[in-house]
Amino acid sequence: MVYDLDFQGNIDNRLRIQEEYTNDFSTPLPPLINDIIQSLIEETERDFEQSQFMTTETQRQFLYKLVKLFGSSCVLEIGTFTGVATITMASALLSHSITANEDKKANKVVLLEVDSKAIDVARKYIQKLKDLEDRVEFILGPAIESLIRITKERPDEQHDFIFIVLFYGQVHRQAGYADMKPINFKRDIPGMAKQIHQFNEHVLKDQRIQVVMLPLFDGASIITTN
Numbered sequence: 684m685v686y687d688l689d690f691q692g693n694i695d696n697r698l699r700i701q702e703e704y705t706n707d708f709s710t711p712l713p714p715l716i717n718d719i720i721q722s723l724i725e726e727t728e729r730d731f732e733q734s735q736f737m738t739t740e741t742q743r744q745f746l747y748k749l750v751k752l753f754g755s756s757c758v759l760e761i762g763t764f765t766g767v768a769t770i771t772m773a774s775a776l777l778s779h780s781i782t783a784n785e786d787k788k789a790n791k792v793v794l795l796e797v798d799s800k801a802i803d804v805a806r807k808y809i810q811k812l813k814d815l816e817d818r819v820e821f822i823l824g825p826a827i828e829s830l831i832r833i834t835k836e837r838p839d840e841q842h843d844f845i846f847i848v849l850f851y852g853q854v855h856r857q858a859g860y861a862d863m864k865p866i867n868f869k870r871d872i873p874g875m876a877k878q879i880h881q882f883n884e885h886v887l888k889d890q891r892i893q894v895v896m897l898p899l900f901d902g903a904s905i906i907t908t909n
């Protein structure tokens with residue numbers, strides 16, 4: 684198939700509007716976690732122009748379920764923004780560590796973020812949750828450099844669940860979902876779409892892994908090792 688990757692895509696709150704019903708009929712996150720996330724969302728919407736970066740409620744419920752289903756113990760989040768997904772994943776880890784009485788240190792989220800203002804907000808909210816605080820490691824800087832450094836420093840650390848949000852919808856939209864309102868988004872959307880498309884091609888060719896790409900939200904790939 685040929686994709687028109689030059690389409691000037693859009694980022695809007697479409698998912699939030701479509702998800703009202705799915706939010707209402709999915710099990711909510713634990714009340715304390717939900718309350719903290721709601722305050723975090725309010726602060727992010729007030730203080731950050733790109734608050735649409737945050738994962739939506741149904742996405743968080745899905746992420747929580749995935750971490751629990753995989754029984755993950757060491758999560759890596761690449762690009763945290765203000766931390767709504769981090770809190771979600773850390774609380775899922777907490778729920779199985781209580782069940783299995785596992786070592787706290789093994790149950791952690793390592794987050795990589797380049798925006799110091801965003802990481803400060805994430806830290807402020809994670810500190811409000813005493814049980815989560817010592818399970819989250821904050822690493823400020825460009826993800827590729829942080830990854831190279833931590834791989835050298837801690838060669839034995841294995842991340843068994845890696846979460847990254849790409850502007851995936853931009854590629855997805857090239858494949859035919861062009862019925863959305865364009866918005867004025869300052870980044871090089873076609874350039875990003877091409878890079879994400881190359882990443883998807885790379886993943887598909889890698890014999891060590893399996894991928895299923897779902898037409899869920901703006902597109903979600905679940906990638907596992909063979």
Ligand SMILES: C[S@@+](CC[C@H](N)C(=O)[O-])C[C@H]1O[C@@H](n2cnc3c(N)ncnc32)[C@H](O)[C@@H]1O
Pocket residue numbers: 736737738760761762763764765766767768769795796797798801824825826827848
């Ligand atoms: C879509 S947001 C992440 C949303 C968040 N994971 C969530 O689920 O709510 C993408 C984040 O990646 C960060 N980012 C972009 N390029 C990065 C890089 N090279 N290294 C680290 N973080 C990066 C941005 O600053 C932004 O906060």
